[in-house]
Amino acid sequence: MSIGCAADRPRLIIPPKRKTSATEESFEKWREEFGADDAPSAALEPALPLSAEITQCPYCQEPVDNPSRKLKRMLHYWEQRSCYGHVLRPTDTIAVCQQHRDERSVLPAGQQRGWPYGEQGRELFTDIVHTAYVQDPLLPSLDLRNPSMLQKIQPLGACEFVDHVLVPELACMLIQDDMGGKEAGIELAHARQVQNESHKFGVAMYPSDACGPAQNTRRASGSWVGASPKRARQHSMDKNAYTRTLYVQQTLDGMRRSTRIQQVGQHITVESDSEEEKGSAASQTWHQQRLHLPRLHAASERPAPLPGKHNHDI
Known part of the structure; x- marks a missing residue:
């Protein structure tokens, strides 16, 4: 039995360690520019870029006096995007410029004159009135539908x-009641004038929470004073909504389910799948749902169960 020499056996050759092209000085510069890795909290919420020394808007070059925290967040949002390579357009930063203009002139004037409400108040009023006259009216004569x-x-x-x-x-x-009402000689026309004058202040002071201030330039500029953003899409549906099939929602103990109704002349017929539901439908309370639900499939349109499997009601 012959044993081969060690030179004939395959050997594992480890390549030499490759030297990095970056020096320690380059790493130090990168740490100063991008921050250290041992500060995760600072990476999640970095410091706001607008300090006390900065008194000029970086986009419109107008003076900025005592910037609020909201304005600092807006500036930080767009500066962070520009650092990631996003090219800022004038339409992107118009909300920032409008915000510091409102803080300099509109907000102090409105606070001095005691103007309230705003978009948040409008949304609250809309929800209350919509519930009382559309969603769940107290009397049938108050139902706007x-x-x-x-x-x-x-x-x-x-x-x-x-x-x-x-x-x-x-x-x-x-507004008329807050100013003293008719006892103080405040007419409704004067209250309506105050409402028109305070539109811009209300939008700037109490903006809606439906979308962020950095993205919504129309709201920040004070030009959007329409209905609640939560129901803006419903306006296009509401024009001919009553002539179509209506959808309502039935409130039961322990669960909520939807049932479709149709208007036939002056009578309303309820479509139910079981005889038990048909007998008790007249004595149950129906609440009209705010948004239109997708059409429910009829019993004949439901897919048949798979063979060998049983469906149990939970």
Whole structure:
């Protein structure tokens, strides 16, 4: 038995360690520029870029006096995006410029004159009025979706009438009451004038929480004073919503389920799948749902269960 020499056996050759091209000085410069890795909290929420020494807007070059925390966050948002290579356009930063202009002139004037409400107040008023006249009216005569009421408010729909008529009128009445009411000689026309003058202050001081201030340039500029953003899409649906199939939501103990109703002349018929539901439908309370639900599949349209499997009701 012969043993081969060691030189004939395969050997594992480890390549030499490659030297990095970056020196220690380069790493130190990178740490100073991008920050150290041992500070995760600072990476999650870095310091706001606008300090006390900066008194000029980096986008419009206008002076900035005592910037608020909201303005600092907006500036930090766009400066962070520019650091990542995003090319800022004038339309991106118009909300920042409008914010520091409002803080310099609009907000102090509004606070001095005691103007309240704003978009947050409008959303609250809209929700209350919509519940009282559309979603769950106390009396049938107050339901704006009745055919008799729709004829009176044409060409507006129920939600449009709430947004453009009832909510502004409610705001004027509250402004009139805050200023002393008729006992103090404040007429409704004067309250309506105060409402028109305080539009821009209300949008700047109490903006809606539906979207961020850095993205919504129309709201920050004070040009958007329409209805609640939460129901903006519903306006396009509400014009002919009553002529279509209506959807309502039934509230039961322990669960919520949806049932479709159709209007036939002056009567409303409820479509149910079981005889038990048909017998008890007349004595149950129906609450109209705010948003339109997708059409429920009929019993004949439901897919058949797979063979060998049983469906149990939970």
